[in-house]
Amino acid sequence: MLAAPLVLAALLGAAPVSATARAAFQRGEKALEAGRLDDAAAAYQEALRDAPKFAEALTGLGSVLFRQGKRAEAISKLQAAIAADPNLKLAYFNLGYAARKAGDFAVAARAYEKYLEIDPTDADAYFGLGEAYRGQGKAEPAVRAYQAYLSLQSRPSEQRWVEQAKQYVAQLKAQLAAAAPPPAPSSSLAQAPATQGAATPAVGTSAALLAEGDRALHAGDASAAVQAYQAALQVDPTNVEALFNQGNALAKLGDYRSAIEKWERLVQLSSDAGVRSAAQSNADRARARLAQAAAAAADGGSRKARAREAYEKGVRLVLSRDYAAAVQVLTEALAADPALAVAYTARGSANVGLRRFYEAAADYQDALRLDATRASPLYGLAEAYRALGRASDARAYYDRYAVSTAPDVQPSLQAAAVRTSAALAAEVSPTPAAPAH
Numbered sequence: 001m002l003a004a005p006l007v008l009a010a011l012l013g014a015a016p017v018s019a020t021a022r023a024a025f026q027r028g029e030k031a032l033e034a035g036r037l038d039d040a041a042a043a044y045q046e047a048l049r050d051a052p053k054f055a056e057a058l059t060g061l062g063s064v065l066f067r068q069g070k071r072a073e074a075i076s077k078l079q080a081a082i083a084a085d086p087n088l089k090l091a092y093f094n095l096g097y098a099a100r101k102a103g104d105f106a107v108a109a110r111a112y113e114k115y116l117e118i119d120p121t122d123a124d125a126y127f128g129l130g131e132a133y134r135g136q137g138k139a140e141p142a143v144r145a146y147q148a149y150l151s152l153q154s155r156p157s158e159q160r161w162v163e164q165a166k167q168y169v170a171q172l173k174a175q176l177a178a179a180a181p182p183p184a185p186s187s188s189l190a191q192a193p194a195t196q197g198a199a200t201p202a203v204g205t206s207a208a209l210l211a212e213g214d215r216a217l218h219a220g221d222a223s224a225a226v227q228a229y230q231a232a233l234q235v236d237p238t239n240v241e242a243l244f245n246q247g248n249a250l251a252k253l254g255d256y257r258s259a260i261e262k263w264e265r266l267v268q269l270s271s272d273a274g275v276r277s278a279a280q281s282n283a284d285r286a287r288a289r290l291a292q293a294a295a296a297a298a299d300g301g302s303r304k305a306r307a308r309e310a311y312e313k314g315v316r317l318v319l320s321r322d323y324a325a326a327v328q329v330l331t332e333a334l335a336a337d338p339a340l341a342v343a344y345t346a347r348g349s350a351n352v353g354l355r356r357f358y359e360a361a362a363d364y365q366d367a368l369r370l371d372a373t374r375a376s377p378l379y380g381l382a383e384a385y386r387a388l389g390r391a392s393d394a395r396a397y398y399d400r401y402a403v404s405t406a407p408d409v410q411p412s413l414q415a416a417a418v419r420t421s422a423a424l425a426a427e428v429s430p431t432p433a434a435p436a437h
Contacts (some may be wrong), residue, residue, distance in 0.1 A: 015100035020048040025057045031062060042063050055369075065095055071102040076338050082114075085369055086339065089118045105135030105223060106254045123152035127161060129169065135223035136253050137230070139172045146172075174228070206236040213242065217249050225249040240270050244279060256286040307337030314346050323353035341370035348380045352387075360384040375406035379413055382420070391424045398424075 017025075044061040047054055062077035076096040081088055096111035109132035115125050130145035146165045153162055213228030222386030229246035232239055247262035263279040263286070270276050310333035317326035330347040333340060348363035361384040364377040382397035398421035402414050 009421060014099065016053045017054050021047040021054055021057070024050070025054065025060065026062075028057065028060050037064050041068075053084040055088045055091065056403050057080045058084060059088065059091045059094060062091070062098070066094070066098045066101075071098060074098045075102065075104070075107070081345060083338075084323070087118065087369075087372065089115060089353060092118070093122075093125060093128075096125070096132065100128060100132055100135065100254055103135070103220065105132045105380060108132035109136065116269050121152060121155075123149050126152065131164065134168065134172070136255060137226040137250065137258075139176050139224060143169055143176075175227075184259065200328075206239055206242070209247075210242050213245060213249070217252075222249045222252040226253065238269055240266060240272075240275060243269065244275070246280070247282060251282070251286055256290050259283075260286045262319050303336045304340075307333045307343070309338065311340060311343045314343065314350070318346055318350050318353065321353060323350045325409050326350035327354070339370055339372070341367045342372065345374075345377050345380065348377065348384070352380065352383060355382045355387070356388045363387070373406060375401055375404040375409045377416060378404065382417065386420070386424070391427065395421045 012227040019435065024043050024047035028040045031037075031040035031043055041061060041064045044057045044064065047057040048061065050058070057083035058077050061073045062081060064074075065071075065073035065077060075095065075098050078091050079092040082095065085091070092111045092115035096108045096115060099105070099108035099111060106349045109129060112125050112129035112132055116122065116129065118279065119125070119422050126145050126149035130142045130149060133139075133142035133145055146169045149165050150162065150169075154164075164363060196301070209228055209232035213225045213232060216222075216228055217225035226246055226249045229242045232242040233246070236242070243262050243266045247259040247266070250256075250259035250262065260283045263283040265281075266279040267276045268281070296353060310329050314326045314330035314333060317323075317329060327347055327350045330350060334347070337343070344363045344367035348360045348367065351357070351360035363379055364380040367374070367402065368381075378397050378401040382394045382401060385391075385397065386394035398417040402417040402421065404414075
């Protein structure tokens with residue numbers, strides 16, 4: 001934590017929401033509750049014009065857009081809400097639901113997973129997570145999610161979904177039990193019988209399941225296609241078309257590793273040079289996608305490392321009271337990693353040093369929104385508001401800091417917060433009561 005005049009120790013952030021934006025948001029909430037979607041959208045948009053990163057308003061607008069059938073736009077707004085407030089539980093749940101209904105099961109699963117990190121006791125979220133995993137063809141995690149739902153769900157009104165979850169668990173367990181291990185990669189598999197010690201399966205059955213998968217894939221339901229192709233492969237493990245098309249469906253779901261496994265198995269199975277070439281080409285493209293994702297992740301790690309280095313440099317500049325240089329360096333840190341809460345706190349301290357109290361307050365609010373577990377931004381906000389003449393707001397934050405048990409609290413600053421809050425209270429004389437009439 002930084003120590004210095006006024007407060008060179010802080011960590012938080014998110015620009016304060018004005019009373020105007022808050023009022024517009026409340027109008028949006030009431031309109032949405034009443035089913036007046038156009039009115040709700042207009043009110044949320046009014047709030048966002050005044051406060052573009054107002055996470056609750058972004059979430060509300062996302063809900064409206066979803067109800068209006070604008071699923072892609074709804075998902076975008078909900079993702080923006082999470083970027084503005086990574087701890088906003090409702091945004092994660094709504095994103096999971098919207099993405100699931102849009103068929104984007106990978107996004108849905110990540111959203112439900114994040115939601116359950118915040119609230120691991122919500123039965124409905126486990127059901128949604130089970131649906132998302134099932135949509136990706138991930139049977140084992142889907143079973144675990146549905147079972148968690150069943151262990152938590154006790155509302156009689158949910159009996160329909162309880163029975164549905166039980167049915168899915170039974171189906172998925174049957175699939176897992178029936179799934180044969182993939183054949184060893186060998187060219188001899190092209191001539192291997194479909195089953196050992198059993199009658200050759202009916203070609204018509206396999207063909208019917210293959211056609212079902214093709215219809216689902218053509219309709220855009222990649223998850224259903226994966227399941228249909230898998231059923232076809234259980235009947236005929238050497239079905240070339242089912243393997244090839246299941247790889248396509250898995251790739252559409254973003255599961256490139258599984259898709260590569262299907263295509264590489266096909267390269268071993270098929271005696272058709274054209275089929276082998278197409279499967280190998282698809283596998284190579286999927287590997288390129290995975291490499292791009294890995295490179296992006298590595299670049300993200302590099303950017304975070306650069307951001308942390310710039311933050312530490314900014315802290316040193318604050319401590320040496322070179323506030324203007326500190327603001328510049330810390331702004332660079334936040335450009336590299338916008339979620340680095342401590343950089344907002346440090347920049348707030350630098351802005352206090354420059355007597356830019358409005359900017360400092362915005363930085364401290366951003367720090368708080370990103371990491372509400374630290375106390376330094378509370379003291380920073382109190383100092384900034386006191387300098388701006390907002391005694392009531394300053395006292396509120398001094399009082400919060402004084403009783404905080406956060407790990408970055410300094411006892412000396414807590415004592416100072418108590419004294420300053422008391423002094424501000426003494427400066428405010430009570431307003432005489434109006435005479436009765």
